[in-house]
Amino acid sequence: MELNGYRLLLPEGTLEYFDLVDVKESVNEVVIYLEEKNIVPEKYTDQDTESKGFYDPVIV
Template sequence: RLLLPEGTLDYFDLVDVQETSSEVVIYLEEKNVVPEQYSSRETESKGFYDPVVVQDFPLRGKKLFLNIRRRRWILKKSNEY
């Protein structure tokens, strides 16, 4: 919690951390919780969108990247994502 932007772990799970001599990459996946605005509708998680990579402030002299994967939800009745 101390290394990530505030509230990040409320919505994402930390799934991996990879470190090299010059950078740290933190991998985050959106939790499998239906978004509030769709909670009353029949939904299903259908994998993930392509990850977004965000460069954050350096960590101990190394570049820090957040690799963020958001879930792809389908509304079953209308077949919309």
């Protein structure tokens, strides 16, 4: 499945920290699956960081 078009639905900068791994379409919804990249933003490299997980899925 070609995922490039779905990039346009995401907020700018999202794909700097996440990979678009899958999309499921139905008549009523589009579900976009993201996987967090294991990188720390440059401005936080001198600090200890910890992933806190994700919010509940959002259906648009």
